[in-house]
Amino acid sequence: MPAGQAVPRGPRTSRFALRPDERRSLGFILPFVLIELALVAGPLALGFYYSFFKVEYFQLTSFRGLDNYWRVITSPMVLGSIGATAIFSIVALGLTLTVGMALAVHLERDSRWNVAVRAVALVPYVISMLVGSLLLRWIFSTDAGFMAVVLGPIGLGDHSVLANPGSAMAALVFNAVWRDSAFAMIVLLAGLKSIPPSLYDAARVDGAGAFYRFRRITLPLMRLSILIAVVRLLIHFVNVLTFSLILTGGGPNGATRTTGLALYELGFVEFKLGDANALAILVFLFNLILVAFNLLLFRERRRAP
Amino acid sequence: MTIASSPVARPWRRRARSRSAINALINLVIAAFALAPILWGLSTSLKPTQDILVYPPQIVPERPTLEHYAMLFQTGIQTPIINSVIVSVGAVLLSLGIGAIAAYAIARLPFRGKTVLIFFIVALMSIPLPSLIVPTFTFLANVHLSNSLTGLILLYSAYQIPFVVWILYSYFLSLPIELENAALIDGYSRFQTLRKVVLPLSGPGLVASGLFVVTFAWNDFVVAVAMISSGESKTLPVAIYGYLGFYGRDWGPLTAAAIISILPVIAVFVFFQRYFLTGMTSGGTKS
Numbered sequence: 066m067p068a069g070q071a072v073p074r075g076p077r078t079s080r081f082a083l084r085p086d087e088r089r090s091l092g093f094i095l096p097f098v099l100i101e102l103a104l105v106a107g108p109l110a111l112g113f114y115y116s117f118f119k120v121e122y123f124q125l126t127s128f129r130g131l132d133n134y135w136r137v138i139t140s141p142m143v144l145g146s147i148g149a150t151a152i153f154s155i156v157a158l159g160l161t162l163t164v165g166m167a168l169a170v171h172l173e174r175d176s177r178w179n180v181a182v183r184a185v186a187l188v189p190y191v192i193s194m195l196v197g198s199l200l201l202r203w204i205f206s207t208d209a210g211f212m213a214v215v216l217g218p219i220g221l222g223d224h225s226v227l228a229n230p231g232s233a234m235a236a237l238v239f240n241a242v243w244r245d246s247a248f249a250m251i252v253l254l255a256g257l258k259s260i261p262p263s264l265y266d267a268a269r270v271d272g273a274g275a276f277y278r279f280r281r282i283t284l285p286l287m288r289l290s291i292l293i294a295v296v297r298l299l300i301h302f303v304n305v306l307t308f309s310l311i312l313t314g315g316g317p318n319g320a321t322r323t324t325g326l327a328l329y330e331l332g333f334v335e336f337k338l339g340d341a342n343a344l345a346i347l348v349f350l351f352n353l354i355l356v357a358f359n360l361l362l363f364r365e366r367r368r369a370p
Numbered sequence: 371m372t373i374a375s376s377p378v379a380r381p382w383r384r385r386a387r388s389r390s391a392i393n394a395l396i397n398l399v400i401a402a403f404a405l406a407p408i409l410w411g412l413s414t415s416l417k418p419t420q421d422i423l424v425y426p427p428q429i430v431p432e433r434p435t436l437e438h439y440a441m442l443f444q445t446g447i448q449t450p451i452i453n454s455v456i457v458s459v460g461a462v463l464l465s466l467g468i469g470a471i472a473a474y475a476i477a478r479l480p481f482r483g484k485t486v487l488i489f490f491i492v493a494l495m496s497i498p499l500p501s502l503i504v505p506t507f508t509f510l511a512n513v514h515l516s517n518s519l520t521g522l523i524l525l526y527s528a529y530q531i532p533f534v535v536w537i538l539y540s541y542f543l544s545l546p547i548e549l550e551n552a553a554l555i556d557g558y559s560r561f562q563t564l565r566k567v568v569l570p571l572s573g574p575g576l577v578a579s580g581l582f583v584v585t586f587a588w589n590d591f592v593v594a595v596a597m598i599s600s601g602e603s604k605t606l607p608v609a610i611y612g613y614l615g616f617y618g619r620d621w622g623p624l625t626a627a628a629i630i631s632i633l634p635v636i637a638v639f640v641f642f643q644r645y646f647l648t649g650m651t652s653g654g655t656k657s
Binding site: 086087089090091093094096097098100101103104105107108109111112113115123168171178182184185186187188189191192193194195196197199200201203204206208209210211213214243247251297300301303304305306307311325328329331332333338341342344345346348349352355356359360363364 | 407497509532
C-alpha cells in the first residue's frame with residue numbers, strides 16, 4: 066500500500082490482514098502479550114515437554130511417554146494429597162463462605178464503624194500468607210502455652226494441635242477461615258448492596274420474618290456473587306501451598322499434605338522435575354475447569370444490568 | 371421513619387440501644403479474631419527469650435525488649451529487606467508501564483479480538499500461582515534467570531500486569547473522552563495523549579493498581595521460594611522461611627521477623643484502604 070494514500074475500504078485480501086489503525090493498537094498491547102507468552106505460556110509449554118522425559122539435573126535423559134503421568138497419579142503420596150486437598154477445600158469453603166456471609170450481612174451498612182471493622186477483618190488477608198501461617202503456627206504450638214489456656218477448661222490442656230492428624234487438619238482449615246473470610250465478605254457485599262431495599266420493605270409489610278427474608282430475597286438475588294465467591298475461593302483452596310508448608314509442614318504423617326505441597330516437594334525437595342512437571346500439568350488442567358467456570362460467571366456478570 | 375425519635379416511642383429506643391451494644395460486642399469479637407494472632411506475635415517479639423515460654427503466658431510483655439529485632443539486624447536482615455524493596459519497586463514500574471499502555475489500547479483504540487483479549491485477561495487473573503511454579507522454575511533455570519532478582523521482577527510483572535490492565539482499563543473508560551479528542555485534534559499522537567492527558571488524570575487508578583502490585587511483590591512467598599535459593603538474592607519472605615528452619619523453636623527472632631514483614635503492609639493498608647478494595651473486586655484470585 067503506497068504511503069500516505071488513504072484507502073477507505075479496499076477489497077480485503079485476508080480476513081486477518083491488519084488495518085493501519087489496528088497495527089498501532091496492536092503495538093500498544095504487544096509488550097503485554099509478549100510478557101505473558103514468555104513467562105506464563107512459555108513455562109507451561111516447556112513443563113509439558115519435560116513431563117514426558119526422565120530428568121536428571123536438568124538433563125532430559127530418556128523419553129518416557131506417559132510414564133511420569135502414570136507414576137504420579139498412582140503414587141500414594143499424590144493420591145493421599147488429593148484426599149487431603151478435597152477434605153480441606155470442602156470444609157474450608159463451607160466455613161469461609163458462612164463466616165464471610167455473616168460478616169457481610171452484619172457489616173452491610175456503610176457506617177463509619179462498619180467500614181473500620183471491615184478493614185480490621187481484612188488485615189489477615191492483606192498481610193503475607195507466609196507470615197499469617199507462621200503466626201498461627203506459633204499460636205498452635207505447645208510451646209506458646211496459648212492453646213493450653215484455651216483448651217485447658219475442656220480437659221485438653223496437653224493436646225498438641227499440630228501433632229494430631231484431625232486437629233492439624235482443623236488448624237489448616239482455621240488458617241483458611243482466618244485469612245479468607247474477609248475476602249469472601251468483600252465479594253458478597255457487592256451482591257448484597259445490589260439488592261433494592263424496597264424488596265425488604267415490601268416483604269416486611271407482608272409480615273416476612275428476618276430468616277424468611279434472608280432465604281427468599283437475599284440468597285436468590287445473591288446467586289451470582291455467591292457463585293463468584295465459591296469459584297474464586299475454590300481456585301485458591303485447591304492449590305493451597307503456603308498454609309500447609311508453613312503451618313503444618315504437611316504432617317503429621319502426610320495428613321495435611323495438600324496437592325500443592327506434594328507438587329512443591331516433588332519439584333524442590335526431591336528434584337524430580339519430570340514427575341513434578343507431569344503433576345503440575347495435571348493440576349493445571351484441573352484448574353482450567355475452575356477458570357472456565359470463573360469466565361462463565363464473568364460473562365454473566367457483564368451481561369447483568 | 372421518625373418513630374424512633376419521637377418521645378412516645380421509648381421502648382423502641384431502648385431496644386435500639388441494646389441492639390447497638392450487641393453490635394459493638396460482635397464487632398469486638400470480629401476484631402479479636404482477626405488481630406489476635408498478630409498481636410500475640412507482636413507481644414512475643416517484644417519479650418526476652420526466657421519469658422517467651424513461661425506458663426501461663428504473659429499477654430503483655432512484662433519486661434519489653436527490642437533484643438530480637440536488634441539481633442536480626444546484626445545478622446543481616448537488611449539484605450532480604452533491600453531485595454524485597456528492589457523487587458517491589460521494579461515490579462511496580464514494569465507492570466504499570468506495560469499495563470497502562472495495554473489498558474489504554476483496550477479502552478480507546480479499535481482492534482478486532484478485543485473481547486477475546488479481555489477474557490484472556492480474566493483467565494490470567496484467575497490462574498493460581500502454586501500450580502505454575504514447577505514449570506516456571508524449569509523455564510527460568512533453562513534461561514539462567516532463576517536465583518536472580520531480575521527474574522523475579524519479570525515474573526511478578528507477568529502475574530500482576532493482568533490486574534493492572536483490568537483496573538486501569540475500567541478507570542480509563544470512566545474518564546471524559548472529550549479531553550483526549552481535543553488533544554488529538556491539537557496534533558498529539560495517541561501515545562502523547564496517554565502520557566500527557568490521560569495518565570495525569572489517572573492518579574487513583576495508578577495508585578490502586580500500584581498498591582496491588584507492591585503488596586503482592588512484598589508479600590509473595592510461593593514464587594520466590596521456588597525461584598530463589600542463594601542467600602544474597604533472598605527476599606524477605608524467603609529469608610523468614612529460612613529462619614523457620616534455622617531458629618526452629620526460638621520464637622523471639624521468628625515473630626520479630628514476621629512483624630518487620632507485616633508492619634509496612636498494615637501501614638499502607640490503613641492509609642490507602644479504599645484503593646485496596648478496587649483491586650480485590652477486580653475478578654481474580656491472589657495467592
